[in-house]
Amino acid sequence: MKNSKKRQAVIIGGVRTPFLRAFGDFTPLSTIDLGVQAVKGLLKKFPIAWREINSMIWSGVILPSATVNVGREIIFDLGLPMEIEAYTITRVCTSSLCAITLAAAAIERGEADVIIAGGSDSTSNAEVKMPQSLVHKFAPVVLSPKSTVRDYFRLLSKLNPKKDLIPQRPAIRERLTGELMGESAEKMASRNQISRESQDKFAMQSHQRAAKAIETGRFASELTSVELPNKNKVHADNIVRGNTSLEKLARLKPVFTKNGSLTAGNSSTLTDGAAAVLIMEFEKAKSLGFSPLSRIRSWSYDAVDPTDQLLIGPAISMPKALQKAGMTRNDIDLIDIHEAFAAQVLSVLKVLGSKQFAKDRLGFDKAFGNIDPKDINIHGGSVALGHPFAATGARMVITMANELKLSNKSTALLGICGAGALSAAAILEAVS
Amino acid sequence: MNDYFVQISKNPIIQKLINTMGLPKPPVELNRNTQPWEERPFNDQPIMIGQIQQTTLTKTLAETVVKAGGNPFIEKDEAILDIFDQVGKAYGRLPQSSLKNELPEKFAPKVLIFDATNIQKPEDLNSVYSFFQNHLRSLAICGRAVILSQPSTAKTDIPSAASSRALEGFIRAMAREIGFKGATANIVYVAPDATNRLEPVLRFLLSDRSAYITGQSLHISTQVVSDELIPKSRPLDGKTALVTGSAQGIGAAIARTLAREGARVIIMDRPSEDIPAGKLAAEIQGSILFCDITTPSAGDQIVDMVSKNFHGLDIVVHNAGITRDKLLVNMKPEIWDQVLDVNFSSILRVNEKLLPIMNSNARIVCLSSVSGIAGNRGQTNYSASKAGVIGFVSALAPRVAEKGIAVNAVAPGFIETKMTAQIPFATQLVARRLNNLNQGGTPVDVAETITFLCSPGASGMTGQVLRICGGALIGA
Numbered sequence: 001m002k003n004s005k006k007r008q009a010v011i012i013g014g015v016r017t018p019f020l021r022a023f024g025d026f027t028p029l030s031t032i033d034l035g036v037q038a039v040k041g042l043l044k045k046f047p048i049a050w051r052e053i054n055s056m057i058w059s060g061v062i063l064p065s066a067t068v069n070v071g072r073e074i075i076f077d078l079g080l081p082m083e084i085e086a087y088t089i090t091r092v093c094t095s096s097l098c099a100i101t102l103a104a105a106a107i108e109r110g111e112a113d114v115i116i117a118g119g120s121d122s123t124s125n126a127e128v129k130m131p132q133s134l135v136h137k138f139a140p141v142v143l144s145p146k147s148t149v150r151d152y153f154r155l156l157s158k159l160n161p162k163k164d165l166i167p168q169r170p171a172i173r174e175r176l177t178g179e180l181m182g183e184s185a186e187k188m189a190s191r192n193q194i195s196r197e198s199q200d201k202f203a204m205q206s207h208q209r210a211a212k213a214i215e216t217g218r219f220a221s222e223l224t225s226v227e228l229p230n231k232n233k234v235h236a237d238n239i240v241r242g243n244t245s246l247e248k249l250a251r252l253k254p255v256f257t258k259n260g261s262l263t264a265g266n267s268s269t270l271t272d273g274a275a276a277v278l279i280m281e282f283e284k285a286k287s288l289g290f291s292p293l294s295r296i297r298s299w300s301y302d303a304v305d306p307t308d309q310l311l312i313g314p315a316i317s318m319p320k321a322l323q324k325a326g327m328t329r330n331d332i333d334l335i336d337i338h339e340a341f342a343a344q345v346l347s348v349l350k351v352l353g354s355k356q357f358a359k360d361r362l363g364f365d366k367a368f369g370n371i372d373p374k375d376i377n378i379h380g381g382s383v384a385l386g387h388p389f390a391a392t393g394a395r396m397v398i399t400m401a402n403e404l405k406l407s408n409k410s411t412a413l414l415g416i417c418g419a420g421a422l423s424a425a426a427i428l429e430a431v432s
Numbered sequence: 433m434n435d436y437f438v439q440i441s442k443n444p445i446i447q448k449l450i451n452t453m454g455l456p457k458p459p460v461e462l463n464r465n466t467q468p469w470e471e472r473p474f475n476d477q478p479i480m481i482g483q484i485q486q487t488t489l490t491k492t493l494a495e496t497v498v499k500a501g502g503n504p505f506i507e508k509d510e511a512i513l514d515i516f517d518q519v520g521k522a523y524g525r526l527p528q529s530s531l532k533n534e535l536p537e538k539f540a541p542k543v544l545i546f547d548a549t550n551i552q553k554p555e556d557l558n559s560v561y562s563f564f565q566n567h568l569r570s571l572a573i574c575g576r577a578v579i580l581s582q583p584s585t586a587k588t589d590i591p592s593a594a595s596s597r598a599l600e601g602f603i604r605a606m607a608r609e610i611g612f613k614g615a616t617a618n619i620v621y622v623a624p625d626a627t628n629r630l631e632p633v634l635r636f637l638l639s640d641r642s643a644y645i646t647g648q649s650l651h652i653s654t655q656v657v658s659d660e661l662i663p664k665s666r667p668l669d670g671k672t673a674l675v676t677g678s679a680q681g682i683g684a685a686i687a688r689t690l691a692r693e694g695a696r697v698i699i700m701d702r703p704s705e706d707i708p709a710g711k712l713a714a715e716i717q718g719s720i721l722f723c724d725i726t727t728p729s730a731g732d733q734i735v736d737m738v739s740k741n742f743h744g745l746d747i748v749v750h751n752a753g754i755t756r757d758k759l760l761v762n763m764k765p766e767i768w769d770q771v772l773d774v775n776f777s778s779i780l781r782v783n784e785k786l787l788p789i790m791n792s793n794a795r796i797v798c799l800s801s802v803s804g805i806a807g808n809r810g811q812t813n814y815s816a817s818k819a820g821v822i823g824f825v826s827a828l829a830p831r832v833a834e835k836g837i838a839v840n841a842v843a844p845g846f847i848e849t850k851m852t853a854q855i856p857f858a859t860q861l862v863a864r865r866l867n868n869l870n871q872g873g874t875p876v877d878v879a880e881t882i883t884f885l886c887s888p889g890a891s892g893m894t895g896q897v898l899r900i901c902g903g904a905l906i907g908a
Contacts, residue, residue, distance in 0.1 A: 191503075191524040305471065308501070309524050350521065357522035360499075 008282040009104035010292030010431055014118070014398035015041040015224040016275035018237045019386040022123040025238075026272035028229050031060055032067065035074045035120035038274035038391075041224025042116065043078075046278050048288065054112035056086035057103050059095035059119035061389035062126045062170070063088070070120065090390070092418035093338065094301065095119050096275060097393030097426060101299045103279045113284040119390030120274030126170035134164040174419065176306050181340065181419065182256035182267060184310035189261050189343035191309065192350050196261035199342040200249040202373050203266035203383050206339060210380025211242025218379060218406075222398045239269060239386040266342040271386030275394035282431075292431045293401040297411070298325035299426040306421035311344040313423020314415030315351040316361060319368045321413065321425035329369045332427070333409035336396050338416040339381035348415070349373060378403070392416065397428065404430040438871055459870035460614035463574040465640035466876055468692055469665045472501025473639040477542035479504055482563035484556055486511045487549045488627055489580060491519065496631045498525035499664075500638075502543070505535060507563065540572040543638050547580045548599055549622065553591045557598055564606060571610060576638045577617040579603050582624060583651060596621075600649055607647035607903045611868025616646035616903075623653045632662055632889020641884065644845075644877035646868050647903035651896060655829070657836040658891035660793045667887035669694035672742045674734065674786075676725055677752030679705035681849050682799070684712050685875035686749055689883045691716035695747060698737070700725075725752045725778045731785025744791040747886045750779045750798040750821075755851065757810040768813045775817035780824060792836040795886040798825055799878075800841040800897055806906040818843070822897050829895030838894040840885050845901025848872045868903030 017037050020026045026034065035058060043050075058071030067073050071086035091098040096119030103115040141147045141155050159165065173180055189199070213219050214237065225235045244265070254260035255267070285292050300320035304313050314337055322329065339345050351357050353370035379399055382392055393416055400412040412428045440446050441458030450458060465473075479502040481493060486509060494516045497504045504516050504527040516527035528534035546563050548556070564577065571577065579602070584593035600619055607617035618637060622630050629652050636642055637650070663669070668690060678687040679701035687697045697718040701709050706722065713720045719741065723733045738745055753775045756767035779798060790796075803811050804818025822841055829839040846852060846864045852872070855863065864872035881900050884890055 188524060191526070192521075193526050307475070308472065312524065347524065351524070354518075354522040356519055360522060 007108050007110055008295060009107035009279055010282050010285055010295045011100075011397065011401050011428070012046055012278040012280055012285060012290045012292055013401065014222065014275060014277035014394060015045055016222055016391060016395050016398060017041070017226045017273050018223060018234050019271050019273040019388060019391070020234065020238050021386065022270035022272055024272070025228060025232070025234050026122065026226070027124040029122060029226070029272070030125050031062065031064055031120050031122045032070050032073045032077065034122055034272060034274035035070055035118070035276070036077045037226045038118055038120060038224065038276040039074055039078060039116060042118075042276040042278055044224070046290065048114070048278070048290075050081055052288065053080065053084050053114050053116060055103070055106065055115045056084055057099040057106075057115060057117040058086065058088045059090060059099040059390045060088060061090055061092055061095055061121050062123060063090060064125070065127060091301070091424075092420060092422050093340070093387070093389050094393055094416045094418045094422055094424035095390040097299075097397065097414065097416055097424050098301070100277055100279065100394060100397055101296060101426060104296050107279060107281050113281045115279045116276055117279055118274065118276030118394045121388040121390045122272045123270040123388070124272050128167045128170065130167055131164055134159070137164065174306055174310065179310075180256060181310065182262055185267070185341040185344045186256045186260045186262050188309050188311060188347045192347040194261070194343045194346045194350070196250075198346055198373075199261055199266040200246055202342040202346060203249060204244055204246055205374065206342070206377060206380040206384040207241050207244045208380070209378060210237075210240040210384035213379040214240060215242070219399075221402055237385055239271065240380070240384045262341055262343055266383060268340055268382040268387035271388045273386065273388035273391045275391040275398060277394050277397055293405050294428045294430050297327075297427040297429040299424065300324060301422070301424045303423065304421045309347070310421050311340055311417040312348060312351060313417045313421060314338075314425060315348045315357065315368075317423040317425035318352065318413060318415045319358065319362055319364060321427050322368070323364070325427045327411070327427065332411050332413045334378060334400060334403060334412040335371065335376040336400050336412060336414050337376055337381065338387075338392055338396065339377065339383040340387065340417055342383055344417060345376075345381075346373060348417070349376075393424070397426075400428050404428060457612065460573055460612070462614050462643040462869065462871070463640040464643050464874070464876055465880075469667060471664050472499075473635055474500045474502035474542065477502050478539065479543040479545065479638075480507070480541040480567055481505065481545050481547070482507045482559070483509065483512055483547040484550055484559050485509065486515070487547055488624065489547050489549055489622065489630065490515050492627050492630055493545065493547060493580075494519040496634050498523040499631075500635055501525075503528070505529070505539075505541065540570050541567060542572045542575050544568070544571055544575070544577045545580065545638075546578070548596075549580055549582045551581065551592055551595045551599070554595050554598070556595055557602070560599065560602060568606070568610065571613070571615055574614040574640065574643070575610075576642075577603070577606060577610065577615065578634070578637060579619045580630075581619060581621050583621040583653075603649075604647045608868050611646065611870060611903060614643075614869060616642065616869075618645060618647070619649045621649060621651045626652045626654045626892050629654065629658075629889075629892030632887065633892060635664075635889070636884040641880040644869065644873035644900050644902050645881065645898065648899055650893065650898065652892035653894070654892070655833045656838045656891045656894045657834055658793060658888070659836065660888045662889045666694040667889065668747070668883070671695045671746035672698070672738070672744070673747035673749065673886065674698045674700060674738070674745055675749040675751055676700045676782075679709040679712060681851065682844070682847065682875040682878050683751040684708070685879035686751060686882050687712060687718060688716055689876070689879040690747065690886065691718060693883055693887070695886075696742070700734070701752075725782065726773050728781075730778065731782045734782065735785055735789055738789055744789050745786060746791050746794050748783070748786055748790070748794070748796045749882055749886070750783070750796070752778070753799055755811065755814050757814070759810050760812045763813065771813035772817050775814065776820040779821065783828070787832070790835075790837060793888060793891070794835075794837045795890065796828070796837060796839040797882050797885050798839075798841040800825075800843040802843050802845045802899060802901045802904050802906065805843055805897070805899070806904070825897065826895045833894060836891075838885070838891055840893055840895070841897045842878060842881055842885070843897050843899045843901065844873065844878050845899065845904040846872045847878060847900075848874055866905045867901060871902065873900055873902055
């Protein structure tokens with residue numbers, strides 16, 4: 001690997017599978033299968049000699065417990081060279097953005113020239129676990145060579161049907177607070193006084209914009225079709241509702257609390273999907289004949305107190321990424337914020353306008369600035385498209401990198417919130 | 433050592449029995465917080481705020497409430513609402529106001545704060561009356577009522593000084609009225625230049641850590657030089673504390689609480705207390721110094737130990753104390769000498785030796801007693817020693833303020849300890865009811881208060897005697 005003075009990582013491009021509602025057509029596909037489909041699509045779109053690939057950085061949130069290193073399995077399943085090293089990370093909803101920035105950092109440090117980074121999640125295949133108490137009772141008997149039939153009978157007599165035999169549902173509650181993410185978002189809505197109307201309005205905007213992007217073929221360049229085990233092919237996202245209206249959204253009942261304002265309409269839904277991005281060293285890309293879309297100017301990963309406002313983190317990360325890039329709000333052309341819930345995005349926007357927040361929480365003299373919800377997420381977001389946890393970050397990078405190129409703009413700021421009150425932001429800059 | 437009346441009245445059958453028989457209601461068990469200091473002590477609690485008009489404290493008050501996780505509710509005035517709105521926006525704690533009819537129907541504020549710093553004339557008292565008259569009924573169980581005012585100086589005009597003093601009477605009387613539900617009422621005088629020292633005091637006073645402090649006045653000034661950061665959690669990290677007489681009882685509770693907040697504690701007690709001292713040291717990873725406080729070399733022994741193992745002292749709690757009760761006519765000179773020596777003279781002797789090894793931003797807290805304020809039959813020796821401690825604190829405080837050292841005393845009332853358990857049963861029975869809260873305090877109440885007084889945020893308070901007495905009916 002060349003070790004010239006200033007190496008620069010660039011994004012060549014990316015693809016994603018369609019995003020489908022959980023327990024739909026993608027149900028037979030595991031997290032690994034979805035990843036395989038995304039990487040397959042990526043290699044088809046960007047034909048690169050396989051031996052040039054150095055590394056695979058994958059990510060997932062609901063990881064299969066038997067094969068946690070999903071990235072390595074993708075290499076095997078695709079028949080890629082065994083010499084491609086792989087690892088799999090999890091950083092909740094910021095996972096695939098993290099995979100991408102890790103790749104950029106590795107390339108700029110000179111560890112690799114070509115990396116595939118991405119993430120996949122199959123919420124349809126979340127594992128249902130037997131209680132650990134059952135394991136603790138069984139293991140000593142099963143693992144001991146001295147166990148007799150009598151021991152097994154004794155074991156059966158010891159089992160408590162209620163405690164030991166009822167499988168545990170996969171929990172998406174915060175371990176610390178015991179709250180569902182929607183319950184935390186509901187709290188944020190009421191604390192920041194985000195009305196149901198403004199949430200529905202934002203959700204409608206998301207759906208309409210995503211529908212328009214599909215209609216005008218804006219997503220065509222980033223989608224790869226997926227072949228199902230029954231040989232049928234899935235070509236398109238299935239969660240977007242372009243024909244939704246405020247009246248329809250207003251009719252939905254709150255889902256998390258009785259008098260709440262969060263509904264299925266203004267929240268992101270459980271989704272299956274995957275996304276992959278090809279990242280190279282700039283000179284290497286040139287020598288291989290690829291023209292890069294953009295580079296990552298800066299990023300910031302942060303965390304806040306989950307017992308306070310769980311999903312407010314982007315309000316910390318976005319100004320920080322901006323500061324690291326030495327830019328101001330006016331230098332940013334596009335803003336894309338992951339929509340876990342409309343209420344969460346609107347809370348973040350509200351706080352970004354507060355000078356006191358900037359001073360107390362970031363130590364900055366100036367607020368990030370007021371942002372009109374209309375000015376962000378020009379092609380919709382997770383509320384409309386769905387949110388396969390570890391594919392969302394890569395989806396945002398792909399959509400924004402393509403958009404910068406197509407619309408001839410120069411910078412995009414991404415913000416993502418995640419479980420455990422994590423957050424991330426990154427600034428993409430077009431490469432001319 | 434438990435108040436059995438509070439304990440048995442938790443039993444639902446006995447509760448019913450008490451109700452049907454029309455017996456007086458048993459005291460409410462006070463909410464206490466013995467967890468480490470947290471970022472947001474008033475998490476999600478409704479906090480009702482009233483003001484005569486907007487004052488210099490309004491912004492501090494707004495910041496204090498929302499940073500501590502409280503949900504502010506405001507009465508009247510657009511200007512005040514505006515400030516709360518600005519600050520609340522940053523923390524997701526936007527104010528709700530009766531101006532906009534936003535007050536919920538069923539509403540039990542945990543805290544009622546009235547900012548009366550700009551009180552100018554007797555008529556201004558009316559707004560204090562109407563604020564509390566309106567909301568007192570809905571104050572939550574174990575709630576907190578606080579009035580903020582300005583201390584009078586020679587320059588204060590007569591009507592404002594007089595009206596400001598009237599607030600003190602108001603709060604003491606109100607404390608007696610709300611004690612039945614475990615709620616407390618206190619007044620805080622904030623010097624005009626000490627606004628930025630108010631927040632930590634309120635965080636303590638409005639929390640469950642001040643459960644047994646009621647009917648008191650606190651004074652915040654900039655007398656003590658302070659140049660350290662004020663952490664919201666683990667306030668005593670990296671500090672070294674000496675607690676005398678801390679093998680057992682209140683002293684042990686103090687040592688535990690100081691250690692919980694990050695202090696390295698030197699447990700000092702007589703050699704005969706080796707077993708409990710050893711256990712406590714193991715529990716809190718403290719150091720032990722066996723030394724009788726009355727030996728002439730006690731001060732030197734401490735200095736020697738500290739200079740060998742630590743970098744000076746940040747906290748000294750003069751806790752060691754004894755009682756030897758006898759009516760004055762029957763009091764032998766031995767027990768007179770003994771009590772005065774342990775409780776009083778030794779503090780003076782030892783403290784003089786310790787001052788040179790105390791770091792800047794240090795804190796000294798002495799244990800006084802309500803007995804030292806009000807006097808107690810059979811305790812001429814004890815009362816004299818504990819009153820002497822008050823004199824010591826008020827004389828020492830201004831002399832060390834420049835060095836950044838704050839000196840305060842706490843005066844516990846009836847605290848449920850081994851010492852008070854020895855009081856004759858009938859006396860005990862009456863003694864623990866003679867206060868607003870209708871019950872005795874616990875060593876934890878004293879320990880939490882002292883820990884607060886030892887924290888960086890308590891720099892606004894010095895030379896004061898803070899009573900932890902549940903609003904005892906006796907004493908000034």
